[in-house]
Amino acid sequence: MSSPCADNPGTDPDAVHVGVPYDRDRIDELEERLLEAVERAGYEKASRFAIKLAFEEALMNAFSHGHEGLGDDVEVEVEYRVRPDEVFIAVQDQGPGFTPHEVPDPTLDENLAKPTGRGLMLIRAYMSEVTHNAAGNRVEMRYRRPAD
Amino acid sequence: MAESRLRISKLDGVTQVEFVDRNILDEANIQAIADEISRVVEATPEPKLLLNFANVDHLSSAALGALITINSKVKERRGSLRLANIDPQIYEVFLITRLNKLFEIHETAEDALESFA
Numbered sequence: 001m002s003s004p005c006a007d008n009p010g011t012d013p014d015a016v017h018v019g020v021p022y023d024r025d026r027i028d029e030l031e032e033r034l035l036e037a038v039e040r041a042g043y044e045k046a047s048r049f050a051i052k053l054a055f056e057e058a059l060m061n062a063f064s065h066g067h068e069g070l071g072d073d074v075e076v077e078v079e080y081r082v083r084p085d086e087v088f089i090a091v092q093d094q095g096p097g098f099t100p101h102e103v104p105d106p107t108l109d110e111n112l113a114k115p116t117g118r119g120l121m122l123i124r125a126y127m128s129e130v131t132h133n134a135a136g137n138r139v140e141m142r143y144r145r146p147a148d
Numbered sequence: 149m150a151e152s153r154l155r156i157s158k159l160d161g162v163t164q165v166e167f168v169d170r171n172i173l174d175e176a177n178i179q180a181i182a183d184e185i186s187r188v189v190e191a192t193p194e195p196k197l198l199l200n201f202a203n204v205d206h207l208s209s210a211a212l213g214a215l216i217t218i219n220s221k222v223k224e225r226r227g228s229l230r231l232a233n234i235d236p237q238i239y240e241v242f243l244i245t246r247l248n249k250l251f252e253i254h255e256t257a258e259d260a261l262e263s264f265a
Contacts, residue, residue, distance in 0.1 A: 115213030
């Protein structure tokens, strides 16, 4: 990847493009950096909760499903741009991808007691816009600042 | 064995579990927590289990999955599970996922304890 690595995220702390392996300390560090940028841009607590939740779920989907069977060293690519009116986050894994509309609705009665399958619906619930690439291994999320 | 991420106490036949971590997100950590709670459930014939979320700010969907698995284990042993002290933002996650229909959730640990009687 030609983008800066996680140890050298570039000069703009509000616009980052990095690769991150499945290493909790590295993930926490990146998440903290994102949330600091979000706070600097003046987003309220509820917005920061939503962004943290979606970021976590997207990353865990990438590592648990996208990178299933791959090593922890295989990096997930993360981009984010924090602006006063919108936060953009993209997460791309190196797996074969999935078909988002084939994920069963976890809120149906017959699926309520299933322990998995809620990550994507939570991302959709908390983000303003969620799109996937054709291959199904990249999710792009936009969170628009709520009206005051 | 890794250091426990839980505080476990017993009162009037109810096992209360409190979480040390503010964030319950990481899958390895969630698995360790689920395993520890499962051992408590499996050691009791009809377990009465109260999970107290007073310290918790964030829960991932993987953590919700672990709660569902624990709930199933409790029911298999004809026990009962209550959740309490859930932060309003996290409670909204339960509403969005409709898991408020699956779990018995109380505002406070005291309310939850009384409900076992």
